[in-house]
Amino acid sequence: MKNSKRILFSIVLALSVFLLVGCGKQAKATEEGNVVIGSQGSDLNIWEHIAKSPQAKDLGLNIKTKEITDGAQLNKATTEGEVDVNAFQSWSYFQAYNKQNPKGKLAALGTTYLEPLGIYSKKYKKVSDIPDGTTIAIANNPANTSRDLLLLQKAGLITLKKNFNALGNTKDITANPKNLKFKEIDDTTGPRVLNDVPVVLISNTVALESGLHVLTDSIYHEKVDQSTQDNINILATANKNKNNKTYQKLVKLYHNKKIQKYIQRKYYGTKIEVNKSISDLDK
Structure with a gap:
């Protein structure tokens, strides 16, 4: 009788260990x-x-x-x-x-x-319409600042130094034929700033949240076929x-x-x- 109890106890113990190990693996x-x-x-x-x-x-x-x-x-x-x-x-x-x-x-x-990043304006319908001395709002964080400036260069508005990189800023502009002025802003506020600043660069995520579509509402944007x-x-x-x-x-x-x-x-x-x-x- 004692042997039977020992055997039964051993079986129960073994099953308990098996279940604990299984549950442990499942939890993991x-x-x-x-x-x-x-x-x-x-x-x-x-x-x-x-x-x-x-x-x-x-x-x-x-x-x-x-x-x-x-x-x-x-x-x-x-x-x-x-x-x-x-x-x-x-x-x-x-x-x-x-x-x-x-x-x-x-x-x-x-x-x-x-x-695509876009250039937006409520005053001008195309980049060539932007007059001398215009203020352009760009992002105030390093990576987005450099991206904004690269797009402005692509649009033909400025020229940047040859080794311009992800940490570049307005000090790296080597040519500014239209004497553009730059206003750095929190890039999440772009759509609101658009009411006060003639030209604003706005990321697509922020633009979409404000009801703007980069492919139809911007006056210039990154092309999907360019090296980006x-x-x-x-x-x-x-x-x-x-x-x-x-x-x-x-x-x-x-x-x-x-x-x-x-x-x-x-x-x-x-x-x-x-x-x-x-x-x-x-x-």
Whole structure:
């Protein structure tokens, strides 16, 4: 009788250990599928949609979103672990941030899209109409400042020095034939500033939120066929997490055909899908 009890106890103990190990593995698997994505504006809306999608579930991802509207703060929150991955910045913004924050660097997980930057005006219908001495509003953060200036150069309004880079600014202008004046603004306020400043450069995310369509409402914009790799948006994480397999799944998820169909319909084709390896951008 005693032997029977011992055998029964051994079986129960073995089953308990098996169940605990199994539950532990399941809990670990569930934990590995959890990810907090920090974002802002239309990017936040996209990831809120993706978080609820069956495609996310199919990849075993449990996505939560967190809104942080300041880009530098969002990157800092990512390096400090407040969010796991962020979705808002261009490759040039990412590079500029890492140069300015060598002790808190980010790693790029993959590319998402390119959306054209536009030059807007309520006074002028084309770039050639802009008169001498006109004030132009540009972004006051390094990466977007340089992008704005490059577009103004592309439009034929200014000339920049040959080694102009992502940290460049108005001091790098070598020719300004129309004696343009530059007003640096918080780039999220562009549409409001448009009422007071004759020419304003506005990112597409900000423009869309104000009912502006870069392809139809701007007087000049980045062309989708030009070399704009610095302006491609990426997913970023803390450098220590660059090989995290769960976070890497987000890149695949973003480029899912059904997700892309939703994005193109929702944003009128202004978020142009770019599915490149980070190594292609890092050349």
